Amino acid sequence: MKIAVISCIHGNIEALDAVLSDIDRNLCEKIFCLGDLGGYGPYPNEVIEKIRFLEIPTCSGCWDEDIVEGLNACECSYPSLIAEKRGKLAHEWTDNQISPENRDFLAKLPETLRFENLAFVHGSPHSNHEYLLPELDGFIALERVLSTGADVLFCGHTHVTYTRTLNTGNLQVRVIGETKTFTAPLKRIVNAGSVGEPRHGRPNATYVIYDTNEEKVILREVAYDYEKTCAAIIEKGLPAIFAWRLARGLEYAERADDPNHVCTK
Amino acid sequence: MNLPIITVVAGPGGAGKTTWICQKIQDLMSGGENQGESILYFSPGTGTVPIDKTRMGADLPLVKVFAEGEEADFVDYVATAKVIYIELGFHLELSAINQIVGDFPYQAIAVLPPNLQESEWHSWAREIVTGGDIIINPTNPTLSLWRAAATGQVVEEDSLQEFWYELTEGAYGKVSRAKAIFDIADGRSVYLDFVAGIEKEDFIELDLPHCLQGRPERFSGIEVYGENLDEATIGQTLRDCCLSDSALAASQQQVKEMLLAEADV
Numbered sequence A: 001m002k003i004a005v006i007s008c009i010h011g012n013i014e015a016l017d018a019v020l021s022d023i024d025r026n027l028c029e030k031i032f033c034l035g036d037l038g039g040y041g042p043y044p045n046e047v048i049e050k051i052r053f054l055e056i057p058t059c060s061g062c063w064d065e066d067i068v069e070g071l072n073a074c075e076c077s078y079p080s081l082i083a084e085k086r087g088k089l090a091h092e093w094t095d096n097q098i099s100p101e102n103r104d105f106l107a108k109l110p111e112t113l114r115f116e117n118l119a120f121v122h123g124s125p126h127s128n129h130e131y132l133l134p135e136l137d138g139f140i141a142l143e144r145v146l147s148t149g150a151d152v153l154f155c156g157h158t159h160v161t162y163t164r165t166l167n168t169g170n171l172q173v174r175v176i177g178e179t180k181t182f183t184a185p186l187k188r189i190v191n192a193g194s195v196g197e198p199r200h201g202r203p204n205a206t207y208v209i210y211d212t213n214e215e216k217v218i219l220r221e222v223a224y225d226y227e228k229t230c231a232a233i234i235e236k237g238l239p240a241i242f243a244w245r246l247a248r249g250l251e252y253a254e255r256a257d258d259p260n261h262v263c264t265k
Numbered sequence B: 001m002n003l004p005i006i007t008v009v010a011g012p013g014g015a016g017k018t019t020w021i022c023q024k025i026q027d028l029m030s031g032g033e034n035q036g037e038s039i040l041y042f043s044p045g046t047g048t049v050p051i052d053k054t055r056m057g058a059d060l061p062l063v064k065v066f067a068e069g070e071e072a073d074f075v076d077y078v079a080t081a082k083v084i085y086i087e088l089g090f091h092l093e094l095s096a097i098n099q100i101v102g103d104f105p106y107q108a109i110a111v112l113p114p115n116l117q118e119s120e121w122h123s124w125a126r127e128i129v130t131g132g133d134i135i136i137n138p139t140n141p142t143l144s145l146w147r148a149a150a151t152g153q154v155v156e157e158d159s160l161q162e163f164w165y166e167l168t169e170g171a172y173g174k175v176s177r178a179k180a181i182f183d184i185a186d187g188r189s190v191y192l193d194f195v196a197g198i199e200k201e202d203f204i205e206l207d208l209p210h211c212l213q214g215r216p217e218r219f220s221g222i223e224v225y226g227e228n229l230d231e232a233t234i235g236q237t238l239r240d241c242c243l244s245d246s247a248l249a250a251s252q253q254q255v256k257e258m259l260l261a262e263a264d265v
Helices: A013-025 A044-053 A062-069 A081-097 A100-107 A138-146 A226-235 A240-247 B017-030 B051-059 B071-078 B096-101 B120-124 B157-168 B231-240 B245-264
Strands: A002-006 A030-033 A113-115 A118-120 A152-155 A162-166 A169-175 A178-184 A187-191 A205-211 A216-222 B005-010 B039-043 B064-067 B083-087 B107-112 B127-130 B143-149 B174-184 B189-195 B221-227
Touching (some): A002 A013, A013 A044, A013 A216, A013 A226, A030 A113, A044 A100, A062 A081, A062 A100, A081 A240, A081 B157, A138 A152, A138 A162, A152 A205, A162 A216, A226 A240, A240 B231, B005 B017, B005 B096, B017 B051, B017 B083, B039 B051, B051 B189, B064 B071, B107 B120, B143 B231, B157 B174, B157 B189
Parallel strands (some): A002 A030, A118 A152, A152 A187, B005 B083, B005 B107, B039 B064, B039 B083, B107 B127
Antiparallel strands (some): A113 A118, A169 A178, A205 A216, B143 B221, B174 B189
């Protein structure tokens, strides 16, 4: 069975529509969404309504959580003072836009989804705000997968797709003088990238297709009419710099660069 | 009375006028003929943003440097000077030099890009020096010069990196030339330089004392020349990079503690 995993749509309905068409063309039978439906982009309600209408199983992202509970980002989210100011401005704008029904929908999103031997989270199983960067320490990465009980952990949040195979690992645990050793089987982390706010130097949307029979990951990059989204950003009164950055495949503001940072939120 | 040797240097922005003057002064000083005390540098027409003067003063502290508003001091020193360099900004009329030097004889030097074959500088200069291979389009009516003093402000370095990237990559208009001096959070004063078509350089730390107590009183500011500049947004983005009083105090305290810890080792 082929499943599609999408993440970090960030109010970009044009990108979402293009990705859904690509998923159709690739004959995927299921879609999972890893959250961050709104934030920065001009169409948060439209994106949420589409996800609801299509009944796509979705877990909560940091932006979804922050819209419901208020801003709660770890300091690792913002690489600079201007990024923080832009992030807060975008949060305030999105918070004012979201309809009560959509806010209720976001409030009910689960933290984690499971399907067979697959687990789906936004950031990491520990926190929606934690970044599982590809260079993350191998032991921590393995621990994050093991904590879900799955073999393949799908995450988003970094906005860059990647696949990381964690080879068979020997873990040694010592509890009050008693040492236990066990072997963890091969595990994988797959990052689904970002539909609406990519960070790979091009405006194209990204997502992944996973073939459960062949255990094969396909990283997809989909072109779409990003200029429409850029025009809507300006038309709706969001900062013009968001449009400029989207057109260049740069994130609007948030970004983590330290793979050793363990998020405390 | 021996007349000082006056050299007037003109040319388009980014061609390398200040660099050429610096080099000439360093040559004089390294030849042992002059340690700098009897060398004057004057940069008229800078308004409240004397970037070249500040950089020259930091690089060559023995040279007496003057900018707009300091004409009277400059004239006082002329009698004791042996060598005088006057840098005419690209935005000044060449005839402006007559009001400055009066009847004193001077050498006219034009620092010009190799691709410029005909210009007012060619007919004015006694000597043409080949400068940087920059692109110039002086007849474009949308070209404008924007300047802002930022003395007393301290910017966060990561924000400054982001701002400078956006500025020089065209987020706020097509920039041909930009230069700036800023105080940053760790107490350093840095010089930033951009010329379209020339490889970008990292920030250069000026050889000035670190400011770790309150707001700096020394000059900082920015000058941008380009097409369709969104001056209001440039100014606002720059303000967003600046530290509040409390953030500045915390940052300075942190640096002082770090320096103390290093001294203890």
